[in-house]
Amino acid sequence: MKYSKISKPSYNIHIIETDKFKTITIKVNFKRKIKKEDITYRNMLVNILCESTSDYPTKRLMEVATEDLYDLSFQGSNYISGNYSVMGFDITFLNEKYTEDGMLDKSIDFLSSIIFRPNIENKKFNQKYFEIAYNTLKNSIKSLKENPGFYSKIRMLEYMDPGTVTSYRSTGYLEDLEKIDTKKLYKYYEKVLSSDIVDIFVIGDVNKEKVEQILEDKINIKTLKKPSDSHFFESRTKRLLPKTYKEKSNFMQSQLVMGLKMNKLSMFELRYVLNVYSYILGGGPDSKLFKNVREKNSLCYTISSSGQPLNSILIISAGINDSDFSKTVSLIKKEIKKMAKGDFSNEDIMKAKVTYMNGLKELEDNPQNLISLYAGMEYLDSDDIDKRICNINKVSKSHIMSLASKVHLDTIYLLEGGGTCEEK
Numbered sequence: 001m002k003y004s005k006i007s008k009p010s011y012n013i014h015i016i017e018t019d020k021f022k023t024i025t026i027k028v029n030f031k032r033k034i035k036k037e038d039i040t041y042r043n044m045l046v047n048i049l050c051e052s053t054s055d056y057p058t059k060r061l062m063e064v065a066t067e068d069l070y071d072l073s074f075q076g077s078n079y080i081s082g083n084y085s086v087m088g089f090d091i092t093f094l095n096e097k098y099t100e101d102g103m104l105d106k107s108i109d110f111l112s113s114i115i116f117r118p119n120i121e122n123k124k125f126n127q128k129y130f131e132i133a134y135n136t137l138k139n140s141i142k143s144l145k146e147n148p149g150f151y152s153k154i155r156m157l158e159y160m161d162p163g164t165v166t167s168y169r170s171t172g173y174l175e176d177l178e179k180i181d182t183k184k185l186y187k188y189y190e191k192v193l194s195s196d197i198v199d200i201f202v203i204g205d206v207n208k209e210k211v212e213q214i215l216e217d218k219i220n221i222k223t224l225k226k227p228s229d230s231h232f233f234e235s236r237t238k239r240l241l242p243k244t245y246k247e248k249s250n251f252m253q254s255q256l257v258m259g260l261k262m263n264k265l266s267m268f269e270l271r272y273v274l275n276v277y278s279y280i281l282g283g284g285p286d287s288k289l290f291k292n293v294r295e296k297n298s299l300c301y302t303i304s305s306s307g308q309p310l311n312s313i314l315i316i317s318a319g320i321n322d323s324d325f326s327k328t329v330s331l332i333k334k335e336i337k338k339m340a341k342g343d344f345s346n347e348d349i350m351k352a353k354v355t356y357m358n359g360l361k362e363l364e365d366n367p368q369n370l371i372s373l374y375a376g377m378e379y380l381d382s383d384d385i386d387k388r389i390c391n392i393n394k395v396s397k398s399h400i401m402s403l404a405s406k407v408h409l410d411t412i413y414l415l416e417g418g419g420t421c422e423e424k
Helices: 036-051 059-068 103-116 127-146 147-158 182-195 209-220 267-282 290-295 322-340 346-365 367-379 384-394 395-403
Strands: 001-007 013-016 022-035 073-079 083-092 195-203 243-248 254-261 300-306 313-320 407-416
Touching: 001 209, 013 209, 013 254, 013 367, 022 103, 022 182, 022 367, 036 073, 036 083, 036 127, 036 182, 059 127, 073 103, 083 103, 083 367, 103 209, 103 254, 103 322, 127 147, 127 182, 147 243, 147 254, 147 313, 147 407, 195 209, 195 367, 254 322, 267 290, 267 313, 267 322, 267 346, 267 384, 267 395, 290 300, 290 313, 290 322, 313 322, 322 407, 346 367
Parallel strands: 013 195, 243 407
Antiparallel strands: 001 013, 022 083, 022 195, 073 083, 254 313, 254 407, 300 313
């Protein structure tokens, strides 16, 4: 695998040359400093640009075009990455070695059509497809409460750090959606093209110079590149004692979510030690939480912990009965304290490291995962796979205990089963 970064005046091209796949995947990312009101706009853009283009003004014509391109697949995405919002459009298609000459150019032109030749009328998006994109997003936002695990995490984060990037909902907001029309959306689209930071990722068995030339011809961005700040966000607020919030729902099972803050961690701690700590605490069937809260005391149906290094927080989630709330919280607190005292073995550490390294190996089997890896290297200054393996092996028991001493329980949230849930 060979990686090259080509710096253009308006964007960067990242080419990962490998003969491991018969396909070529290309992703164009647009990122900007996150604003709460922008999230809904960006989700709308993803929806509407993938519905139709000026070249393919109906969904059926887009489907025919992908069939002509040997079943090319495409998708859009929008996600929050710490202090930034990242909107991406990608295509995956067969290498023209297995199809016919010229398919690389035609496939990239299709991607260009999605992004740069939208279905617009008089500087407004087509009304029909606007309504389709609008209703799709509206239903997605409204269905948030149908997923109690996801919803409870969002509510905990909103209580933990209200008004900050940590609390923003990736789905967007109905009150913001209602303010968007075809003209406002097109104006925001023009703003994206003129001021977002753009990176293009290409992975496959490609000729670097050929891909570079085609992208230069097809990518219609002429603005100068902007510098990027850090994606990492660390809350300045810290509670001396955790606060508890409860909310009723119609679900039978209750969802417990506990938010823990970690102040002033080093990059080594955020990138590596946190991963090992979280795995030992609640990362699998051998974890402390699983064994002592679920198996020994039968207090939960599910339980796990996950670190969010970009926000310097750790989230513990559990599906419980209402009546077991206090006892479950008490036991989880004990396990957190025991981690700080070093109540875990070298075997626990080794299992966490092996799991981490197995995950790295799986990255190499999927083009999208590899693009995410290289995007992390570009946006977050993350290490490559070899350096990650080297650094994860450096994590020691003293590293984990040191991090554990900096973990502070901040927010406890319970989505209670058996009631009604009021709109926020």
